[in-house]
Amino acid sequence: MAAKANLAPKAIVARVVAGLVVGFARLVTAVRPEWRGCLPSPSARVYFANHASHGDFVLIWTVLPQALRTTTRPVAARDYWGGTGLRAFIGRNVFNAVLIDRVPDPRQPHPIEQLGAALKEGSSLIFFPEGTRNTTGDILLPFKGGLYHLTRDNPDVELVPVWIDNLSRVMPKGHFLPVPLLCSVTFGTPIRLAAEEGKDAFLARARTALLTLAPGENPP
Amino acid sequence: MSAQTEFLWLSLGVAGVLVVATLIGQILAKRAGPEPGAVIVNLNQRIHAWWVMVGLIAGAFLFGKAGVILLFAFASFAALREFLTLTPTRLGDHWALLAVFLLALPIQYYLIWIEWYGLYSIFIPVYGFLSLSIIAAIGGDTTRFLERISFVQWGLMICVFCLSHVPAFLTLDIPGYNGKQLLLIAFLVIVVQGSDVLQYVFGKLLGRHKVAPSLSPSKTWEGLIGGVASASLIGMALWKITPFAPLQAGLIALVICLMGFFGGLVMSAIKRDRGVKDWGHMIEGHGGILDRLDSVIFAAPIMFHITRYWFSA
Numbered sequence: 001m002a003a004k005a006n007l008a009p010k011a012i013v014a015r016v017v018a019g020l021v022v023g024f025a026r027l028v029t030a031v032r033p034e035w036r037g038c039l040p041s042p043s044a045r046v047y048f049a050n051h052a053s054h055g056d057f058v059l060i061w062t063v064l065p066q067a068l069r070t071t072t073r074p075v076a077a078r079d080y081w082g083g084t085g086l087r088a089f090i091g092r093n094v095f096n097a098v099l100i101d102r103v104p105d106p107r108q109p110h111p112i113e114q115l116g117a118a119l120k121e122g123s124s125l126i127f128f129p130e131g132t133r134n135t136t137g138d139i140l141l142p143f144k145g146g147l148y149h150l151t152r153d154n155p156d157v158e159l160v161p162v163w164i165d166n167l168s169r170v171m172p173k174g175h176f177l178p179v180p181l182l183c184s185v186t187f188g189t190p191i192r193l194a195a196e197e198g199k200d201a202f203l204a205r206a207r208t209a210l211l212t213l214a215p216g217e218n219p220p
Numbered sequence: 221m222s223a224q225t226e227f228l229w230l231s232l233g234v235a236g237v238l239v240v241a242t243l244i245g246q247i248l249a250k251r252a253g254p255e256p257g258a259v260i261v262n263l264n265q266r267i268h269a270w271w272v273m274v275g276l277i278a279g280a281f282l283f284g285k286a287g288v289i290l291l292f293a294f295a296s297f298a299a300l301r302e303f304l305t306l307t308p309t310r311l312g313d314h315w316a317l318l319a320v321f322l323l324a325l326p327i328q329y330y331l332i333w334i335e336w337y338g339l340y341s342i343f344i345p346v347y348g349f350l351s352l353s354i355i356a357a358i359g360g361d362t363t364r365f366l367e368r369i370s371f372v373q374w375g376l377m378i379c380v381f382c383l384s385h386v387p388a389f390l391t392l393d394i395p396g397y398n399g400k401q402l403l404l405i406a407f408l409v410i411v412v413q414g415s416d417v418l419q420y421v422f423g424k425l426l427g428r429h430k431v432a433p434s435l436s437p438s439k440t441w442e443g444l445i446g447g448v449a450s451a452s453l454i455g456m457a458l459w460k461i462t463p464f465a466p467l468q469a470g471l472i473a474l475v476i477c478l479m480g481f482f483g484g485l486v487m488s489a490i491k492r493d494r495g496v497k498d499w500g501h502m503i504e505g506h507g508g509i510l511d512r513l514d515s516v517i518f519a520a521p522i523m524f525h526i527t528r529y530w531f532s533a
Contacts, residue, residue: 030301032501172311179317180297182305182500 014093018069021094025055025062029170029183033063036213037189038160040065044119045158045190047072048147050140050210051128052168055178059164060126061095063185073098073118074126098125112149119154126162129206135173140211143203151193151202158190159206163213186213223400226461230406231278238274241267259424265505273503273512277409281402285333288405289387293329295509299379299517300325302500302508306490307371312361316352316372324348325380332384335391344381349373378517379510385520392524393533397463404527407462407469408476411455412519413512415477416484419447436488439481448477463531472526476519483518487511 025031047060057074064072078099081091091097098118100111109117115125131144151159166183191209193202245264249256280287304317324344331340356369389404423443431439455473459466487510491499500508510517 030298030500030502166305169309172314175314177318177322179304179314180301180321182301 010093014089017090018094021058021090022062025058028178028180029059029167031059031062031183031185034184034186036186038158038187040068042068042071043124043158044122045124045160046119046127046147046150046154047124047160047162047187048127048129048206048210049162049164050134050214051130051132052134052164053171054133055167055171056128056164057095057097057126059167059183059185060162068124070096071122072124072126075100075115075128077102098123112146112153115150116153119157129203133173134168139214140207143207145199145203147206148193148199148202155193159192160190161188161206161210161213162186163188163210165215188213223403226400226403227281227406230403230410230461234274234410238267238271241270262505269503269505281406284402285387285390288390288402289329289333292383292387293325295513296325296329296380296383297321298502298509299383299513300375302502302510303375303379304372305500306494306496307368307375308364309368309371310361310363312359313356313368313372315359316355316369319352319355320372320376320380324376328380328384329387332388332391337388337391340384340388344376348376348381352376382517382521383513385524386516388520388524389527392528392531394463394527394531395533397531400461403461404463407455407458408520408523409516410458411451411473412476412480412515414454415447415451415480416515417447418450419443419481422446422450432485432488435485435492439484439488444481448474448481451477463527472523475526476523479519479522480515483514483516486518487514 049056049060057076061069061072061074074095074097076091076095076097076099078101080087081097082088082099091099098114100114101108104110115127118125127147127150129143129147130141131146132141134141147159151157163186164183165186166181169179170181170183171178188209191206197205245260245267248260249264252260276291280291283290300320304320309317328340328343331343352373353369356365356372386405386408389408390401392401392404394401419439420443422445423438423440426442426446427438427440429441430437431441431444452470452474455477456466456470458473459469462469464472487499491497498507499510502509503512506512
């Protein structure tokens with residue numbers, strides 16, 4: 001689904017900034033995609049990835065084919081990426097993020113409904129099922145329930161596990177200047193909620209699907 | 221002949237070799253049918269990448285000193301990025317790593333730009349070496365301290381210091397040869413990379429006996445002797461573009477071919493230790509930029525000092 005060319009000044013600036021962000025990500029990380037379990041596809045998907053750095057969704061976005069970038073939206077916290085200023089401009093206009101509240105506001109649609117609406121419009125989502133950045137030494141935190149609720153409400157949408165490697169060394173916690181090191185993004189085999197599959201079983205299966213993509217975790 | 225004419229002839233010669241290589245690669249692929257073997261696919265990827273690399277170097281030469289310094293500064297950056305990816309650095313090394321990229325690398329190439337031999341020849345081995353250990357010590361993390369700091373120092377020496385000796389040829393004052401120093405760089409690159417290619421060709425055609433089975437399965441005695449001997453002869457034949465006499469050119473070519481071979485061996489040992497086959501994926505068919513430059517990195521400083529000691533004013 002190709003987006004129509006938008007010629008408003010703000011949209012043009014957003015496109016230029018997007019190009020700069022992608023160029024910078026490539027310069028620093030020389031990031032390389034590995035489509036191990038599936039190929040790029042324009043249909044609506046949920047890319048669920050490990051989350052260790054603020055740059056994670058930038059890296060996934062960078063390795064997607066140009067045509068898919070405009071329709072692939074990161075799911076981001078409103079308290080960080082909302083508001084005003086440069087960060088908000090990047091969040092809203094450059095990456096077209098779906099902004100959700102970490103603590104659901106009862107007067108607003110529930111975050112999972114917001115995400116479902118975006119999928120129905122044909123967008124794909126970049127989703128971090130750990131719920132927060134992993135700054136511990138553990139390889140992957142336990143998943144929150146969001147991924148389960150999302151797939152239960154949208155059973156036709158493929159869930160693609162995506163392992164982002166090395167970005168936490170490029171931009172460790174507490175540092176804002178990145179060190180240039182090679183990164184890779186590995187796309188695994190899509191999964192779906194099985195019939196009669198419970199929440200815990202599904203989340204465990206999804207987590208395993210993501211972990212098998214991590215280097216040194218013996219890919220099948 | 222003027223430097224421009226010689227450069228033109230050299231470019232035509234290299235392009236001619238690449239045209240022949242491309243034809244051979246295409247014929248082999250045709251003969252192999254719809255599903256050519258991995259060696260042939262890889263061969264054609266390598267030849268294709270050579271066109272790009274030769275184009276980049278020739279393009280940089282057209283811009284003279286600025287072009288060559290910028291090209292090798294970027295090569296150093298990309299090499300360092302690959303090298304440090306494989307190192308066991310920890311969070312506490314972040315400042316040391318940043319200093320390497322943001323200070324040491326640009327300063328080294330700036331010193332070459334202003335042709336300050338007295339400083340660029342000691343800046344990294346003395347000042348870089350000592351200050352990196354200080355930065356890491358201030359970081360306070362003593363876990364595997366020596367190993368971590370050695371990795372960063374090694375990366376800086378290999379990827380920046382040694383490699384920067386390629387553009388450093390432009391700073392040499394050689395009586396009767398000034399204005400032509402770019403051709404010395406062409407000589408170095410053609411001989412050393414030619415040696416790599418010819419070692420590959422002789423190895424693939426005649427290779428039987430492995431030189432260093434524990435380090436590299438692809439290096440054979442037949443490849444080594446055939447490649448180094450023929451590349452040294454090419455070096456001798458190129459004496460006219462150098463300030464050297466024919467025999468001197470042949471001897472220098474022999475020395476840099478051997479240094480290039482040992483460079484490949486040392487870098488293979490590091491890759492083996494880190495458990496990888498290639499340094500990266502930057503150059504299709506070859507691997508990372510370090511896979512392509514390992515020989516030049518070891519040859520450049522030696523040829524630089526031979527030339528400086530015996531031939532410069």
